[in-house]
Amino acid sequence: MSLKVSSVIGPHAAYGFNEAVEHAVNQLLPVFRVARENNTFINLDMEEYKDLHLTIAVFKNILDRDEFLTYHSGIVLQSYLPDGREALADLTVWAKERRARGGAPIKVRVVKGANLSMERVDAAMRGWELTVQPTKEDTDANYLVMLEDSLTKENVDAVRIGIAGQNLFTLAYGVLLARDNGLEIGTEVDVEMLAGMATPQANAVRDDVGPLLYYVPVVKPEEYDVAISYLVRRLEENATPRTLCRTCSPSKTAPYSSSKRTVS
Known part of the structure; x- marks a missing residue:
């Protein structure tokens, strides 16, 4: 089960970091306890840069x-965040210390x-x-580099890695490296793709590497349109132009565009 810390605390003051962590932990502890008792794996997901350190702090705290x-x-962990590599190194050190105390490994x-x-758009507008x-x-x-x-x-004894994405070159690189x-x-390593996206490619990957972990949106039947919109969003990300503006420098981001950058 994958969930986001932001889904249990909503908007919060950036200067109230410790309070936000404490609130999120209190909200998530009952969920983690039920998951542990029912042998269910929980994956803490994130989306925006502002959620990175909050999510890691909550994860470690629990x-x-x-x-x-x-x-x-x-x-x-997301590689579009420059801090991703450093965060992975930090979690690896922490996970090894946890293993030394007799703890279970973690997965990234x-x-x-x-x-x-x-x-990019948010930075340009503000x-x-x-x-x-x-x-x-x-x-x-x-x-x-993170792989x-x-x-x-x-x-891998302390940190099991999930190589996740739809790009066949990236998946192949990770598999061959492993x-x-x-x-x-x-x-020791998982290969992960989205169910309902590029099914022939997913089948080819499964036939080559063996076990393939699918990520699937789960909703109530009466809210099925939410699952479809999730997959449409992923389709848009994988099918639109690679760049917003080929001539823009990082500090001069392109004006708002409805197109999204391909990221998988």
Whole structure:
């Protein structure tokens, strides 16, 4: 089950970080307890840059508690955030210390991120310095570096990696890197794609690598349109032009455009 910290606390004051963490933890503790009792895996997802450190703090706060020492849970890191690599290194050190205390490993699902264009537009409208990767190319490069940092025998005992995305080159790169480092797909490393998107490609990946983890929107039958809108959003991200403005520098972001940058 994947959920976002922002979904349980709503808008909060940026200067009230500690209070926001405490509030989110209190909201999520009952959910984590039910998940632990029912052997259900929880993955803390995130979207915007402003959610990165909050999500990590909440994740650590919960799993540092004795009652969750042996509970296996995960978190998402996005390579369109420049801090993604540093955050992965920090979580790896923390997870190894947790393992040394007899704790369960964690999982990090590595994605490219779905909000690069939104962050660019928001920065341009408010006159802010861009805090995320300036281009799709930078995002892709950071993704590959994060995979190279993490897909080693030394790290996977504490941090299981989910190679997530729809881009076949990226998935192939991650799979070959894992195999070259002697890692087993499905037990030490996961390959993840979206159900309902590029099904023939997903089938080809499954036939080659074996176990494939699908991400699926789950809604009540009467709210099925929400699931469709989720998949339409993903389709738009994967089918629209790669750039918003080829001549724009990071500090001079293109004006608002309805198109989204391809990020997977």
